[in-house]
Amino acid sequence: MxxxxxxxxxxxxxxxxxxxxxxxxxxxxLSTDVDGAMRAFLDSWNDEGSPWEAWIGEVERLRATFASLIGADADEVAVLPSASIGINSIASALTFESARRRVVMGRFEFPTMAQVWLAQCERGAEIAWVDPVDGMLPPESYASVIDERTLIVPATHVCFRNGHKTDIASLAALCRDRGVYLFLDDYQRTGTGPMDVRALGVDFMVTGALKYLLGPSGVAFLYVRRELIEHLVPTMTGWFGRVNPFAFSIDDLDWSPSARRFESGTPMIPNVYGAQAGLDLLRAVxxxxxxxxxxxxxxxxxxxxxxxxxxxxxxxxxxxxxxxxxxxxxxxxxxxxxxxxxxxxxxxxxxxxxxxxxxxxxxxxxxxxxxxxxxxxxxxxxxxxxxxx
Ligand SMILES: Cc1ncc(COP(=O)(O)O)c(C=O)c1O
The missing domain is CATH 3.90.1150.10 (Aspartate Aminotransferase, domain 1)
Known part of the structure; x- marks a missing residue:
């Protein structure tokens, strides 16, 4: 465009x-572009019945477009129905059995982020909270809570409740120094400014299409830093997490070498059409x-x-x-x-x-x-x- x-x-x-x-x-x-794209999906369904190859091609196009928007490669991105599924998929790939079993979270998290990690307490996780000081959550507040027991720090970029934006680059540097994963929830920011996920230095990131990415509900993205992908084996999975979903094997459980291993079921094709149009519009402006x-x-x-x-x-x-x-x-x-x-x-x-x-x-x-x-x-x-x- x-x-x-x-x-x-x-x-x-x-x-x-x-x-x-x-x-x-x-x-x-809603833009005329997204409206048109979702109708184009209906036309393809109506005209061709089941053009799965073309539909899966649209998922791959969306993956590549989103990756270029955040400075990642397409194979570092999973295309999912919701951010919650992305967070769950990563949580399911972690174990909470060693001394490093703590999840450190600020009080500005969106509920789903808190709830997925709270649910891991059944599996041995411990939660430690970081409280705001004068309405702010600076990296120094995290620094006093993150210790050798900490495994991961999920952190929202912009808080949905008060608009506070966390200094993610500094927090990521802190996490790197202490050998801790940083999981960014960028849902309240992606689409409102340039982003370079590598320069930010995060390990994982989720966001979704429906807010500032101008798409419909039912599409979210999970970025996983390349070096981590092959070390993570989610226990939430399905046929789209395989090397070749269309091998239809029920005997082997192989894992896609890319971030597709964090996907599970049939992609949300109508929403994928709409999400692509939203991203194209953003790139055009x-x-x-x-x-x-x-x-x-x-x-x-x-x-x-x-x-x-x-x-x-x-x-x-x-x-x-x-x-x-x-x-x-x-x-x-x-x-x-x-x-x-x-x-x-x-x-x-x-x-x-x-x-x-x-x-x-x-x-x-x-x-x-x-x-x-x-x-x-x-x-x-x-x-x-x-x-x-
Ligand atoms: C910061 C943030 N994270 C996550 C979500 C929800 O993600 P999902 O419903 O895709 O799981 C929202 C939705 O409003 C949000 O604002």
């Missing part, structure tokens, strides 16, 4: 002409452009919040936040509904209103969000005003 200007990119999302859409942290907006747009809009909203005295757990420093800004509300679910009535689609977690920006959002969207928030300002929590007797 040819390069797209930001204006041409935005025009691919019909929803954006009707609504102010600031909920990409939950689901990216460029991740540098997306990153700049997102940084400008998050800064703008936080500057307004600071000026208006609205309480936010999202770090003010741009290097410690991603595309998500959270504002504290007196009744966040009700505020989401009030905003919806004003044409602004956002979401909430706990008492936080979540406003997330993508490359398709504009200053006009930010102005519309601010106008709606000012109209509903009674539902926002304010800083206590100090120094006034």
């Amino acid at each position: 040819a390069t797209l200007t930001p204006t041409a990119f935005r025009a691919r999302f019909p929803l954006l002409a009707r609504r102010t859409y600031v909920n990409s942290c939950s689901q990216g907006a 460029g991740l540098d452009t997306v990153e700049q747009t997102v940084a400008d809009l998050t800064s703008g909203l936080l500057a307004w919040a600071e000026n208006a005295g609205v309480v936010t757990p999202t770090p003010a420093d741009g290097s410690h936040r991603g595309p998500l800004v959270v504002l504290r509300s007196t009744d966040a679910p009700a505020l989401v509904e009030k905003l919806r009535a004003r044409g602004v689609i956002a979401s909430c977690r706990d008492d936080g209103l979540r406003v997330s920006f993508h490359g398709y959002n504009t200053q006009a969207d930010l102005d519309a969000v601010i106008a709606a928030l000012e109209a509903e300002s009674a539902m926002l929590q304010r800083q206590a005003v100090l120094g006034r007797g």
